[in-house]
Amino acid sequence: MAKFKKEGKRETPAISTASLPDIVFMLLFFFMVSTTMREVSLMVNNGMPEATQTVKLEKKALVSNIYVGKPKDQFQGAYGTEPRIQLNDHFAGVEDLQAFVASERESRKEEDRNSITNNLKVDQDVTMGIVTDIKQELRKANSLKVNYGSRKKATR
Amino acid sequence: MAKKTPEINATSTADIAFLLLVFFLATTTMNVDSGLYRRLPPYQPENQKAPEVAKRNILQILVNQNDMVMINDSPADVSTIKERTIEFILNPGNRSDLPSKELKNIDMFGQVEVSKGLISLKSDRGTSYRVYVAVQDQLTAAFNEMRNMKANEKWGKNFNELTPEQQDAVKDVIPMLVSEAEPNVIGGKK
Numbered sequence: 257m258a259k260f261k262k263e264g265k266r267e268t269p270a271i272s273t274a275s276l277p278d279i280v281f282m283l284l285f286f287f288m289v290s291t292t293m294r295e296v297s298l299m300v301n302n303g304m305p306e307a308t309q310t311v312k313l314e315k316k317a318l319v320s321n322i323y324v325g326k327p328k329d330q331f332q333g334a335y336g337t338e339p340r341i342q343l344n345d346h347f348a349g350v351e352d353l354q355a356f357v358a359s360e361r362e363s364r365k366e367e368d369r370n371s372i373t374n375n376l377k378v379d380q381d382v383t384m385g386i387v388t389d390i391k392q393e394l395r396k397a398n399s400l401k402v403n404y405g406s407r408k409k410a411t412r
Numbered sequence: 413m414a415k416k417t418p419e420i421n422a423t424s425t426a427d428i429a430f431l432l433l434v435f436f437l438a439t440t441t442m443n444v445d446s447g448l449y450r451r452l453p454p455y456q457p458e459n460q461k462a463p464e465v466a467k468r469n470i471l472q473i474l475v476n477q478n479d480m481v482m483i484n485d486s487p488a489d490v491s492t493i494k495e496r497t498i499e500f501i502l503n504p505g506n507r508s509d510l511p512s513k514e515l516k517n518i519d520m521f522g523q524v525e526v527s528k529g530l531i532s533l534k535s536d537r538g539t540s541y542r543v544y545v546a547v548q549d550q551l552t553a554a555f556n557e558m559r560n561m562k563a564n565e566k567w568g569k570n571f572n573e574l575t576p577e578q579q580d581a582v583k584d585v586i587p588m589l590v591s592e593a594e595p596n597v598i599g600g601k602k
Contacts, residue, residue: 311447312445383538
């Protein structure tokens with residue numbers, strides 16, 4: 257005969273929470289990895305001007321950034337104080353822009369290549385000369401979508 | 413025989429991990445890029461002639477190397493550009509020195525008068541970017557206001573509440589024609 261052993265009290269065993277930290281850590285790592293901070297380290301001063309009619313740039317993947325401004329203090333010895341262009345992680349001249357546009361195109365999918373927006377992040381104290389040169393180069397490279405980066409000014 | 417070490421209580425690791433998680437969630441501010449969107453005209457070889465436009469159809473805005481603004485040959489302040497542009501494009505009194513209008517067939521609107529007005533923005537190489545953006549901002553504000561007006565007339569809604577098709581129709585009624593002349597060097601190379 258089977259033996260049924262009856263215990264006095266029947267308590268439901270506590271659910272083991274030992275794996276909870278692992279689950280949470282997994283979540284943590286997921287967020288840490290998925291928030292790709294593909295932000296270049298700025299080598300130029302970049303105080304963008306204010307504007308009231310700014311529009312948010314959608315589709316971040318289709319935005320290529322062009323920074324313009326005075327080199328930061330630690331680079332001024334090597335690059336001077338004249339406004340410079342920064343593409344990705346290095347200083348560049350106006351003549352490098354066409355190659356930059358081409359490589360930006362190359363890195364996108366075929367169908368997205370014509371919808372790249374060039375986000376001009378230009379310091380507000382820069383003069384228009386260099387901006388115009390950039391615009392000319394972009395026109396030559398036939399990359400015509402441009403965003404004049406500016407901060408939203410509080411309206412009244 | 414080695415003494416058995418008592419097991420460390422691990423219940424608080426979950427809390428620590430949660431704390432970290434919340435910290436990362438809160439600090440990763442997705443800084444959104446914003447700005448004024450423009451489309452550049454396609455590149456044209458230098459020897460090409462610009463199309464002739466009647467003088468009344470052009471609102472000329474000049475910004476010089478000292479950041480001074482001139483509208484149609486008279487000095488003006490940046491903050492007046494918006495009003496001037498609206499008056500110029502809409503030409504409410506059908507004045508003969510403001511742009512002519514042309515009847516156009518636009519879906520959803522039918523026959524409407526579309527202004528032939530063109531804004532010519534010319535800046536110097538020495539113009540500061542701050543002022544340039546301020547001017548562009550004023551122009552955008554002017555066109556946004558006019559489009560809002562049209563949208564409210566037709567649908568009783570603001571422009572950005574319309575469907576994309578309706579927005580396109582409004583854009584056809586009030587096209588944003590801003591031409592940027594190639595800048596010349598007036599104030600010396602900068």
